[in-house]
Amino acid sequence: MIDRPRRLRATPAMRRLVSETRVHPAELVLPVFVREGATEPVPISSMPGVVQHSLDSLRAALVAAAEAGIGGVMLFGVPEHKDAIGSGATDPSSILNVATRVAAEEVGGALVVQTDLCLDEFTDHGHCGVLDPLGRVDNDATLDRYREMAVVQAASGSQLLGLSGMMDGQVAAVREALDDAGFTDTPILGYAAKYASAFYGPFREAVQSSLVGDRRTYQLDPANRREGAREIDLDVAEGADIVMVKPAMSYLDVLADAAASSPVPVWAYQVSGEYAMIEAAAAHGWIDRRRAVLESVLGIRRAGADAVLTYWATELAEWLR
Template identity: 60%
Template sequence: MRRMVAETRVAPAQLMLPAFVAEGIDGPREITTLPGQYQHTTESIKKLAEQCVETGIGGIDLFGVPTRKDEIGSEAWNPEGILNKGIEAVRDAVGDDLVICADTCLDEFTDHGHCGALRPDGTVDNDATLPLYAEMAVSQARAGAHMVSPSGMMDGQIAVIRDALDAEGFTDVSILAYSAKYASAFFGPFRGAVNSSLKGDRKAYQQDPANRREGLRETLLDLAEGADLVMVKPASHYLDVLSDVAEISQVPVAAYQVSGEYAMLEAAAANGWIDRQRCIVESLTSIARAGADVILSYWAVEAAGWLR
């Protein structure tokens, strides 16, 4: 009876799996900060993508882990760079059977770990970063991405990327905008997953966790610039913002269940303090209940089996 009259339902097709493809490894390597998740080679990422298709989830979001970094993150748009090679590998393996999304940000590729080019004083130069994002997005489209996802929170990034993609003929490549991305402590385990070089924080360009209305304002700006989907990140501790965004958005709304959310539940489950499966499904349901059409989750593949 509960199942029949449930107001909120989570379907595998609305789940997207964040995944990591790394340079310089010869097989999948477990991420210590995200137990059960792996850095993949370009070969093992194909098998993961095929598994995603088999379970019926909607998409995969690829992050690159390079061995070479520099001040502006130039490996990000290198056709032979690890992220673009990973996109090519996944597209070769599954074609159009899975939405292939690529993270469009420089933080994994810069030697300072920030999301853009730096000024001499060490602060991020918003306007100097925009053409780098455009070049990265176009390279990802050429590699086979169906969707690019600018996550750097630079002002104007959506409009610049849309113009660049259209100019190169990639009018069908969608933009998933990280619209309300907060300077959250819950991102911590992710930095181990991508071998982050960050020193300091990103408070100058990510949002203050105390600000609810700002999340809505940033979303409206991205919508005006042509975002095809908008995202709230993190998910579970920002359900109020997610609800606000879902209320006004005329495009699909995504939410990212981030590494800290994953790690906390996994740690509690490992200690026998919670019912792991019930808590995972409940967390996904709460995100959908708040208004998410798409949920990025490290449990996407596993949860899809339960949800089916």
């Protein structure tokens, strides 16, 4: 035999030397939930090991993340009060904007402090935008709210705005608002190919979602690959500095397509359901937890993600170190 590929698998040192894909802590982003009024961390039952933080426990989590060497944190607010237009999203004293100032003060020089720019956590109907008189999500009225949110989040210290609402034209609208307000250096992460996925279930508990119904009129149909590519192209054309594919696991083809063609960095979000499945299987002894976590993130990187949002970011970074 001439071809003996096993020669390059013979020892751990050889396998490490010829490894084609690696995961580095700097390529990991930790999603963090911060709950208004909490005095201590509140466990999320469907996501073992993940909590809704108080402001005090947030500081400790931020320090741990920075010491682990990860790239950044994505902040989500869990407010006590909600209304039809998500007023809390644009209130400088709301939990998300307060948490952003805390994070910027605590680790702003060590991590990229990122914020979720969406209304779903703040609306009493749970949708990512405001509703018209017929109960439909009003795209253009929602863009006005996003413009306001962008300026408030940037003023609070956000170093990267994560536009996750999937409204048409959201990147262009937010870019214009930031530039008009003097935040020309604040970059935008466009959740460009965000699918209407069943794997968001545990996240709904994490942010105490009020959603009734679904988001299929604005999030993408899981059947559509080309549509994901179109959305990515639109976000890039509108000025997104980074684009996102979400979820990761079931959309690695979309991710690979984007990585092959995008002129800007492409990230992926390993969502709550992906996390919960591995944790549940590991808790039953059905899989090796550490190996499964590493393999799952490695697979996302191999498909082309330049960075991965994952709830294991800090823990995984400590393993890699």
